[in-house]
Amino acid sequence: MFRLSTLALLACSVPALAQEINVYSHRQPELIQPLVDAFTAETGIKVNVAFVDKGMAERLVAEGDRSPADLVLTVDIARLMQIVEADVTQPVQSEVLEANIPETLRDPNDHWFGLTARARIVYAAKDRVDPAEITTYEDLASDKWKGRICSRSGLNDYNIALLGAMIVHHGEDYATKWAEGLKANLARKPDGGDRDQVKAIAAGECDIAIGNTYYIGQMLADPEQRAAAEAVTVTFPVFENGGSHLNISGVAMTKSAPNKENALKFMEWLAGDTAQKIYAETNNEYPVKAGVERSAVVASWGEFTADPTPLAEIAKARAAALKIMETVNFDG
Template identity: 40%
Template sequence: MKWYASLATACVFLAACGAPSGDSGESEAAAESVAEPTGLLNVYSARHYDSDKELYKRFEDETGIRIRFRESGAAELLEAMKAEGDNSPADVIISSDAGTLYRFKDAGLMQPVESELLATRIPEHFRDPDNHWYGLAKRLRVIVYDPARVEPEQVDEYADLASANLEGDVCMRSSTNIYNLSLMGELIDRLGKDTAEAWARSVVANFARPPQGGDTGQIEAIAAGQCSVALVNHYYWVRMTQGSDAQRKSVEKTMLSFPQQDSWGAHVNVTGAGVAAHAPHKEAAIQFIEWLAGEEGQFLLTTETKEIPLVAGAEMPEGLDRLPPDFKESVFPLNKLGENQAEAQAIYDRAGWN
């Protein structure tokens, strides 16, 4: 993992950016001014998007607070922070999925934050009940299918993926993937452990191939005729509609179904952020998360990812008009996705969902 920083920030860590080495107070003051004019913020992010670089730059330009960011997988960042202990330089943690945010909180790597602005803008069920993290953008885990082989009514519930009518037609990614773990975390609560496990066993019986690849790979597999249905986060499908010629040709062979429209609604999750437990720049960290909940932050956070802005009235990214305008989404306490995570993995393991 590497740190990335603007030139001004880098100067802080490279000893005054070549300032004169004399002993005069004037020289020392000048060096201090060049090194850190107004503030510093260290961001640990599990996201990897070019638009995030622009996001950091905009925040720097508007506030004068220089951002250093460290990007890696959520598991790698978590282990790095554990190793750093009380001396961790992390101020802000950004990660996708409430399940991964739970892992940081459960490891004692986040601290509660009281913010009237965030409490007003972020709906209660999209934030940690103890205010350790706040959701900032949302995604839905939906069913993608081949309309030439499957009728819409065959895939309007998650339960349909376990139907004998889809034997040999289902593609999936690994059970260890956090998106699948979080979905199971909700199903455990909605259906009960026994019914959720029976569902998982029946889905495994319908596999067209062993679990593999990411969400984009599931869509491509359907387009290639390897299977007929799969689970994906909505934004992978939307991004493919604006991708390469090959991606557009693949995605146009498929459609999305938003399950549970007659019951609790489609499974929803978040990208969120929290303040690190030992943040050396706590106030700047809170300011940054609040900025992400503002108009500009919401747009930059979602414009490339094609997630859905979480703050009411925020501008929608291009391409989201391909989704139904009035779908029903689940209102479910997202902290339970993390609390049920171990049981979710155990269920998948017993079901043979590798």
């Protein structure tokens, strides 16, 4: 696997090789490597992956036309939009991508494409909460949950996206009151990540928490976290006029893309049956391609109705959602 410094040297010292591509990835290397190995085995095209934890858009801007990166792999609609808004991506026209990826999970201007989905749902204590009590996202601000909810920071991208969806559904005034109500129902100040909310429920600190589905799958596979995960039920609230909120991991082609043809092959392959199955089994995410089986753990959570709101519309509400969370001082 190449480090960023190695990829940067490639851009300056040697021409792009015809049978390789370079990927900047925000996703953990262990999640990407099974995909890389399978793609290379099938096509003979080498994939050099550089793990970029922070500052991906800034790096691409700084590298400009000299960037060796062909593709960007990242999580959350906010990060995808940050890269697009930095003007370092290019549109991609592909019948394969259009056929395999639902319209709501890709950019209307063809700059980014969702590859996996995760639902932002509610974890509920098995011994203290009847799953039937979990109905809508709107209901989480009702008094019946007073002192019973745990949450990570309201400024976290996943929560900002959920609030953005609330804005799209109901407007900013309603979303502000909802955020205030949700804050009033917290059992403690926002802290930690989604896994920490599961642990807090298991420890009796709260009864429910907002989180992403795939974290439960990861915790169930970890002997040290399995007991906490087994203490909660995965429930799927919906918007009053919609379904359960989805977010994505996705891909975009850089404007510089020195290996554009092979990069497109990799994008299309990632949206195909083989890669979608690997994604499902490796990280317990939902395949975006219809007909691909979910992992056994994910399938055990049952069916749900996905919210039809296009992620591009939710992304437009990000600034307003961020302002609301700061105005209500959600983390305070």
